[in-house]
Structure formats: C-alpha cells, structure tokens
C-alpha cells in the first residue's frame with residue numbers, strides 16, 4: 001500500500017493497457033493467468049510486448065507475481081489500483097499533480113492534489129483492510145484467512161462508490177458537505193475544505209450555538225431518512241469565517257487563555273460545520289438504526305462536555321422523535337441513494353460487515369484503543385491537521401509513502 005507516484009511518468013501506453021487488462025482479469029480471477037492478461041491487453045506486438053510490460057509493472061510493484069500457484073499469474077496490487085485510479089483522474093483532467101498527505105483516516109489516505117490550473121482538491125483513497133494489513137504482522141493466521149479473498153480492493157471500491165453517491169445526494173439537498181468531483185475505483189476527488197476538524201478546535205465563542213447546529217444536522221439527515229453513523233469530531237470540519245469588522249469586540253467564552261486570541265481581532269466569527277466521511281451511512285429504517293442514531297448524538301454530547309464544558313439542558317434528541325421527522329416538509333428520502341447508484345443488497349451487506357469488522361479490530365487492538373480513547377485534556381495541544389485518526393505507527397513504510405509534488409504525466413501521455 002505504497003502510493004509512490006514516481007513510476008507513473010515512465011509507464012508507456014502499452015504498460016497501461018496491460019495494467020488495465022490485469023484489473024479486468026481480476027474481476028473473475030484472484031490470480032490472473034498470464035495468457036489471460038495477454039488476451040485482454042490486445043497489444044499489437046503480441047506476447048513479448050505484454051511480458052515486457054508485465055515485468056515493468058511488477059518492478060514498480062503494481063502487479064505481484066504469484067509463484068506458488070498452479071499456473072503462472074499475477075495479482076493487481078493496491079499500488080496498481082492506485083495508479084489506475086490516478087490515471088483515470090488524470091485523463092479526465094481532474095488531477096494533474098499529487099501533493100502531500102493531509103490525513104490518514106482509519107480506512108483511507110487523504111491527499112491534496114491539484115489540477116492543471118493549480119486548483120487544489122482532495123483525493124480520498126479508500127483502504128478498507130489497512131488495519132488487517134497491520135495486524136498481519138503479528139497474526140499470520142489472519143493473513144492466511146483474508147489474503148485469499150482479495151476482498152480488500154472490492155470493499156474499498158464499494159466504500160468509495162457509496163461515499164460518492166451520498167456526497168452527491170447530500171450536496172444536491174443543500175447539506176454542508178464537500179463538492180464531489182470525480183470517482184474512480186476506490187478513490188474520490190472532492191473539493192478541499194479549508195478548515196480544521198472539530199477535534200482540533202480548542203475553544204469556540206458559542207458552544208451552545210455550534211452544538212445546536214450539529215444536532216440540527218443529525219435531525220436534518222433523519223428527515224431525509226439517514227443516519228451518518230460516524231458523526232464525530234474527526235468527521236466534522238469547522239469553517240471559520242470572520243465577518244467585516246464591526247467595531248465591536250467578540251468576547252471569547254472558551255477556556256482560559258483563549259480569550260485573548262479571540263479578543264484581539266474584530267468582527268464576528270461564524271463557524272460552519274461541514275460534514276465528511278460517508279461510507280457507513282445507514283437508513284433510519286436499518287434494524288440497528290436506533291443504536292446508530294443514539295451513538296451519533298452521544299458522540300457530540302460527550303465531545304462538547306469534555307472539550308467545551310458544555311452540557312445541553314435539553315435531553316435527546318431521541319430516535320423515536322427523529323423518526324417522526326422522516327419525509328416531513330417534503331424532504332426527499334435519501335436512504336436508497338446507494339441502491340440507486342447501483343449498489344446491490346449483497347454489496348451493502350459486504351461493506352457493512354467490513355466496516356463493522358474494522359471498527360471491532362480497531363477497538364480490540366491495544367495501540368489503537370489507546371489512540372481512540374485518549375481522554376487526556378492535553379491531547380488537543382499536539383497533532384497536525386488530520387493526523388488524529390491516524391493509525392499509530394503509521395510512519396512504518398508499508399502504510400503509505402508519498403513523494404511530495406510528484407507530477408503525473410500529461411493527460412495525453414501513456415493513454416491506453
């Protein structure tokens with residue numbers, strides 16, 4: 001799972017064709033037999049050209065030779081899938097260069113990318129199974145059990161597909177979410193939100209107001225038949241906008257020591273929450289809907305109490321009341337969004353199970369739970385943007401290593 005774009009510009013049109021052929025072959029074969037790659041790539045030069053490309057691709061780590069198999073074959077690696085997705089985004093002129101990694105989520109890598117005009121965007125690469133990858137170091141049985149199913153790629157594709165569909169549907173209904181720009185395989189391109197996750201905000205002028213906004217969002221989702229399912233301080237970005245100076249000074253109500261910073265500048269600050277991260281969205285009619293709903297609400301309550309020492313005087317909101325809101329005021333039901341975008345029942349089930357397993361794995365792993373349950377008051381002092389969701393020890397080379405500002409080839413180059 002190395003996203004190293006260096007080899008990208010060296011790949012020829014033939015190499016891309018062969019990589020695409022390997023991808024096509026993996027739909028029905030865990031290990032794609034070499035003759036099938038030859039057939040699917042339809043290169044004029046025939047087998048020798050294909051073999052040359054295979055060797056180039058294998059050297060770059062985009063294809064992996066499976067030696068112990070009864071037949072000679074290759075497997076598309078995560079790197080190979082990354083390249084194919086980037087190639088597509090590049091051909092569609094959505095991505096021209098790949099910059100730094102801004103976040104390592106539990107199940108994704110978040111990169112800043114730019115198009116030819118220099119407009120920055122976010123590339124989210126889904127990595128369902130990352131945790132399993134990490135666990136395998138100490139658990140060979142787990143590796144054996146899961147290696148065979150090759151399902152990590154399939155699940156990551158599902159996650160991206162579902163997330164893109166929901167981002168689109170929510171955006172269309174006017175929800176504060178990033179603009180979905182493009183989708184390819186296990187990746188999404190979306191607008192860059194120039195804001196920090198709530199997790200990194202140490203004080204706000206009006207905690208009650210922000211709390212009400214967030215609860216309002218939970219209820220607005222419910223109205224459309226949806227529960228976010230992971231509505232926490234990592235998945236809410238806080239846009240800060242300062243109005244024109246009015247001459248009045250804003251008094252900070254945050255923690256001690258923060259007042260000064262807030263007092264120095266003039267003009268009211270408005271905080272707008274932007275919601276991200278949708279692969280785990282569930283319907284209000286899901287069998288466990290109440291649990292998911294309550295969990296989202298509790299997440300916000302707990303965070304506001306801990307961080308801002310704010311406790312709402314109003315109990316709830318409660319699931320049974322939220323349920324009454326469904327479809328109210330002509331709110332369009334969005335819970336069939338994934339199905340509408342081609343998601344089958346099986347896909348939904350597979351993805352849900354995988355997300356549940358991942359969460360369980362995270363909880364059961366001692367290092368991870370340490371990170372997750374860190375209640376230390378000083379926690380907000382450290383950390384860079386987006387790294388809080390990081391898997392501990394993510395500096396380890398097998399996770400992700402991006403060469404900053406590596407350029408993708410011109411969109412026309414190396415096209416199949």
Ligand code: ADP
Nearest residue numbers: 103105106107108110122178192193234277386
């Ligand atoms: P995961 O599913 O792995 O949790 P997220 O979609 O929540 O991934 O993204 C992880 C982090 O990346 C976020 O907490 C945020 O810091 C950053 N991020 C994600 N999307 C954007 C975006 N559109 N604009 C700016 N930052 C983003």
Ligand code: MG
Nearest residue numbers: 105234235277
């Ligand atoms: Mg997240």
